[in-house]
Amino acid sequence: xxxxxxxxxxxxxxxxxxxxxxxxxxxxxxxxxxxxxxxxxxxxxxxxxxxxxxxxxxxxxxxxxxxxxxxxxxxxxxxxxxxxxxxxxxxxxxxxxxxxxxxxxxxxxxxxxxxxxxxxxxxxx
Amino acid sequence: xxxxxxxxxxxxxxxxxxxxxxxxxxxxxxxxxxxxxxxxxxxxxxxxxxxxxxxxxxxxxxxxxxxxxxxxxxxxxxxxxxxxxxxxxxxxxxxxxxxxxxxxxxxxxxxxxxxxxxxxxxxxxxxxxxxxxxxxxxxxxxxxxxxxxxxxxxxxxxxxxxxxxxxxxxxxxxxxxxxxxxxxxxxxxxxxxxxxxxxxxxxxxxxxxxxxxxxxxxxxxxxxxxxxxxxxxxxxxxxxxxxxxxxxxxxxxxxxxxxxxxxxxxxxxxxxxxxxxxxxxxxxxxxxxxxxxxxxxxxxxxxxxxxxxxxxxxxxxxxxxxxxxxxxxxxxxxxxxxxxxxxxxxxxxxxxxxxxxxxxxxxxxxxxxxxxxxxxxxxxxxxxxxxxx
Numbered sequence: 339x340x341x342x343x344x345x346x347x348x349x350x351x352x353x354x355x356x357x358x359x360x361x362x363x364x365x366x367x368x369x370x371x372x373x374x375x376x377x378x379x380x381x382x383x384x385x386x387x388x389x390x391x392x393x394x395x396x397x398x399x400x401x402x403x404x405x406x407x408x409x410x411x412x413x414x415x416x417x418x419x420x421x422x423x424x425x426x427x428x429x430x431x432x433x434x435x436x437x438x439x440x441x442x443x444x445x446x447x448x449x450x451x452x453x454x455x456x457x458x459x460x461x462x463x
Numbered sequence: 464x465x466x467x468x469x470x471x472x473x474x475x476x477x478x479x480x481x482x483x484x485x486x487x488x489x490x491x492x493x494x495x496x497x498x499x500x501x502x503x504x505x506x507x508x509x510x511x512x513x514x515x516x517x518x519x520x521x522x523x524x525x526x527x528x529x530x531x532x533x534x535x536x537x538x539x540x541x542x543x544x545x546x547x548x549x550x551x552x553x554x555x556x557x558x559x560x561x562x563x564x565x566x567x568x569x570x571x572x573x574x575x576x577x578x579x580x581x582x583x584x585x586x587x588x589x590x591x592x593x594x595x596x597x598x599x600x601x602x603x604x605x606x607x608x609x610x611x612x613x614x615x616x617x618x619x620x621x622x623x624x625x626x627x628x629x630x631x632x633x634x635x636x637x638x639x640x641x642x643x644x645x646x647x648x649x650x651x652x653x654x655x656x657x658x659x660x661x662x663x664x665x666x667x668x669x670x671x672x673x674x675x676x677x678x679x680x681x682x683x684x685x686x687x688x689x690x691x692x693x694x695x696x697x698x699x700x701x702x703x704x705x706x707x708x709x710x711x712x713x714x715x716x717x718x719x720x721x722x723x724x725x726x727x728x729x730x731x732x733x734x735x736x737x738x739x740x741x742x743x744x745x746x747x748x749x750x751x752x753x754x755x756x757x758x759x760x761x762x763x764x765x766x767x768x769x770x771x772x773x774x775x776x777x778x779x780x781x782x783x784x785x786x787x788x789x790x791x792x793x794x795x796x797x798x799x800x801x802x803x804x805x806x807x808x809x810x811x812x813x814x815x816x817x818x819x820x821x822x823x824x825x826x827x828x829x830x831x832x833x834x835x836x837x838x839x840x841x842x843x844x845x846x847x848x849x850x851x852x
Contacts, residue, residue, distance in 0.1 A: 349640060351641075351644045352640075352643065352644060352647075355644060355647045355648060355651065358651065358656070358657075359651055359656065362651075362656045393636075422636065422639045422640065422643055427697050427699065443639070443643040443647070444642065444643040444644075444645075444646030444647050444650070444675075444676075444679065445643070445646075445647040445650065446650070447647065447650030447651055447653070447654050447656075448650075
């Protein structure tokens with residue numbers, strides 16, 4: 339199944355990696371370099387899944403996620419956090435903030451396809 | 464015993480007074496104003512260290528004091544003589560035999576009607592008391608200085624700890640970001656997503672990825688240690704099954720064990736083992752111990768055993784590896800104490816793993832110990848409470 343994935347990351351190398359891998363898996367990608375840009379692109383491209391870096395200047399992942407949710411029609415799109423934060427308490431915080439899941443950096447290239455499949459196959463209600 | 468005392472002649476009052484003066488080093492003095500005659504008691508003579516032939520004069524009342532305080536004495540005597548003002552001084556004093564003392568010099572006027580006939584009072588050796596006071600003052604000053612120094616050092620240390628924590632947090636993020644892309648892209652290249660690779664390229668990319676992972680582990684260990692140092696390591700208190708932790712760790716490290724043809728196993732059946740605590744940190748400790756055991760064992764086996772004992776979970780990781788010399792055991796859990804580094808660089812590691820494990824266990828209310836025999840193997844045993852107290 340080909341899907342549209344919005345990748346939000348201020349780090350170009352990291353977004354290139356996610357894009358490259360997602361495209362090799364047959365998906366279409368849209369890249370935003372910041373939270374505000376993500377809001378614009380999400381409204382126009384209607385992604386099926388959003389991969390969102392938590393650590394960004396100005397608008398961080400949590401705030402970006404909360405604002406993405408207010409865009410009509412985007413409230414059900416799964417948002418998956420991408421983070422290098424290894425703090426185990428983060429998972430609970432993400433769940434409470436409405437994230438569908440979390441991918442930790444470095445990206446586990448073995449697990450990445452199944453993570454995408456899981457979130458695309460069973461979108462949050 | 465009245466019978467006995469009756470036979471003894473009572474001591475004369477003057478004799479008693481003289482003895483008391485000698486013992487207390489307390490003498491009397493007087494100056495007749497009409498004649499200028501100065502009288503000293505026997506104790507006063509002893510204090511000045513002069514003989515019975517010494518004839519004190521008005522100048523003798525001043526000259527035994529240190530030159531710099533003589534004006535004070537002269538002024539006190541003058542005011543006593545002319546205005547009847549009493550005085551009570553403590554002054555540095557030098558005896559006729561050149562012994563330095565502190566002397567309390569007290570005086571007052573004796574009148575007949577309005578006329579002052581003489582002045583007199585006492586001199587007392589207060590050197591011992593002054594020395595005790597000086598010592599006390601010195602010790603108090605020293606104590607205050609030490610307290611102040613300690614407080615300043617404490618403030619400096621806290622500031623340093625804070626800066627260190629900030630530095631480590633920033634550095635670890637800055638180091639982790641490029642490492643993440645190294646691990647990520649080598650993973651993509653290894654999977655052939657960017658095109659086919661040769662066996663040699665696969666092997667080299669694997670080495671790049673392993674090295675980057677090691678660096679990443681080091682950065683993470685550093686971050687954990689800095690959190691522990693700052694008391695900022697958040698620990699969870701949630702129920703979990705330790706048996707699944709053992710299974711996960713064995714699964715994760717089985718490829719490394721199999722590559723060395725080691726038998727990696729758990730003794731007994733993996734019965735459910737409910738705990739309340741921090742799953743992530745408990746897993747980290749076990750993973751580190753098993754990883755070490757595999758790393759330092761060339762042939763034989765690595766065995767994990769789990770039991771509960773008096774409200775504690777006791778986990779032992781036994782290997783048939785190179786073992787640890789007795790003289791190295793005491794330093795094993797210190798930071799950066801990878802043993803035997805000079806002999807060979809075969810065993811790569813951060814040198815932080817065991818130290819971090821011990822610190823984590825302390826934070827979890829647990830303990831860790833080791834028994835080892837060089838050439839035979841080692842057993843690391845850790846124990847943690849099954850539930851918080």
